[in-house]
Amino acid sequence: MSGSSSSARRDLPLGVFDSGLGGLTVVRALREALPNESIVYLGDTARVPYGTKGAATVVRYALSCARHLVDRGVKALVVACNTVSATVAPERLRIELDIPVLGVVDPGARAAVAATRTGRIGILATAGTIASGAYPRAIAQLSTRAEVVGQAAPLLVPLAEEGWTTGEVPRLAVRRYIEPLALAQVDVIVLGCTHYPILRELIEGEVHRRIGPDVAIVDSARATAHEVKTFLETRDLARHGSGEMRSVHLLVTDVPGAFRETASRFLGDAVSEVEQVDL
Amino acid sequence: MSGSSSSARRDLPLGVFDSGLGGLTVVRALREALPNESIVYLGDTARVPYGTKGAATVVRYALSCARHLVDRGVKALVVACNTVSATVAPERLRIELDIPVLGVVDPGARAAVAATRTGRIGILATAGTIASGAYPRAIAQLSTRAEVVGQAAPLLVPLAEEGWTTGEVPRLAVRRYIEPLALAQVDVIVLGCTHYPILRELIEGEVHRRIGPDVAIVDSARATAHEVKTFLETRDLARHGSGEMRSVHLLVTDVPGAFRETASRFLGDAVSEVEQVDL
Known part of the structure; x- marks a missing residue:
């Protein structure tokens, strides 16, 4: 619980995931509300859409996305997917992964x-x-x-x-x-x-x-971005303005090729690099 | 190769599969072109759509659908899915499963x-x-x-x-x-x-x-239905008019509830029973 470890935790990125790219509108709102935060976004584009799948499958997919982000090192998770938020209580992810989780x-x-x-x-x-x-x-x-x-x-x-x-x-x-x-x-x-x-x-x-x-x-x-802001500030988890650039790192589970243009539209900013990961 | 075994083979249903329900328009066209044939249709509604998935995944899904229909006993397979037909050559399914396969x-x-x-x-x-x-x-x-x-x-x-x-x-x-x-x-x-x-x-x-x-x-x-008709007739695999009613049996991989109405629209006929299967 030293000052340096809590400062290290503050400097960790936020983890955001969605079944596809729609959640990038949440990333866009988060960047507006929290300009100092870095973000790692995971879009499960290989298994999109979740909306047509049974609840047990959605829970399994959501846990695998959440675990991947936790393993990369994030200070909190934002479930930027209405289907997941509607199916898996954020509380359940919080208990299983021992990390703060906010849904939409x-x-x-x-x-x-x-x-x-x-x-x-x-x-x-x-x-x-x-x-x-x-x-x-x-x-x-x-x-x-x-x-x-x-x-x-x-x-x-x-x-x-x-x-x-x-x-x-x-x-x-x-x-x-x-x-x-x-x-x-x-x-x-x-x-x-x-x-x-x-x-x-x-x-x-x-x-x-x-x-x-x-x-x-x-x-x-936007409503979610404002709650994330309040959450980080009340728990002293917000990253301080440090002069260092905040970053947005994009991960997808299917071949990234076709996603760049759509991702840019959703994020409201050009997307340069997209990394493909296996879940 | 007795007469009775080839007649038994003629009486087997056609197996038709698709990633979802769209392929029911092929079933509709098959019923018009081949009024004596029974059909087993499998819609992989739990994993729809295939269009956003990588080729290796589509091949794996297509093989599991095809195998399920072959195990139920069908005389030929119709791949009523453009994505599968565009990704997995019908020839590959034919070799792996040792059954005639036609794509769209x-x-x-x-x-x-x-x-x-x-x-x-x-x-x-x-x-x-x-x-x-x-x-x-x-x-x-x-x-x-x-x-x-x-x-x-x-x-x-x-x-x-x-x-x-x-x-x-x-x-x-x-x-x-x-x-x-x-x-x-x-x-x-x-x-x-x-x-x-x-x-x-x-x-x-x-x-x-x-x-x-x-x-x-x-x-x-429709083009596919006509080729299936020609195929069955030239190989003496067409079912003879026997007075027995031909049937359409619908299988889906996700909870069938929401599919009935859409299925009826695509089939052009009321859908009474939908069976859920695990692949």
């Missing part, structure tokens, strides 16, 4: 409950996350009066991956997906998939046009 | 070469199939003068799975995907993904409007 569902749920005035909260997410009921469960633990309306939006992931973030195709798809949320008169909509921040501007525009200008959009990536 | 790429390529007058052939397929170069390779073996233009169309799979087969969203997406094929002045377009026949009518309409009424659409599912 709870921060999104907390931000939604904080933002709603009417108590009617809409969730846009993948079919798997909606079917898991993770958001309604997390919200129910925070507020007894909240009503949650979930809407699966399967086209938004391929639209984000294609880079079709403007124009009629994403606009009409979003319009169709938010219609049930408009009818339910929600006043908060959670982007419950790490791909969706890529389409945030368009979603926000359509929501304000159709439902009203006061509807709040909760981006679970 | 070669029949689609043959039908395209037969239909083209100008020699300019367009391919619509997933990013994985386009990147594999399987269609240009197969077409080059059939015709030295053909030019092939490939276009990845990643949104069409989720559109087909969502059942968004009419309206502005699929129309504008298809319009965008066929534009490069229009500029290349193709006179044949191959639907090189087993999901796409679900959108055939809409694709055909847009192609005729934008490129011209004489552009032929080659549906690799």
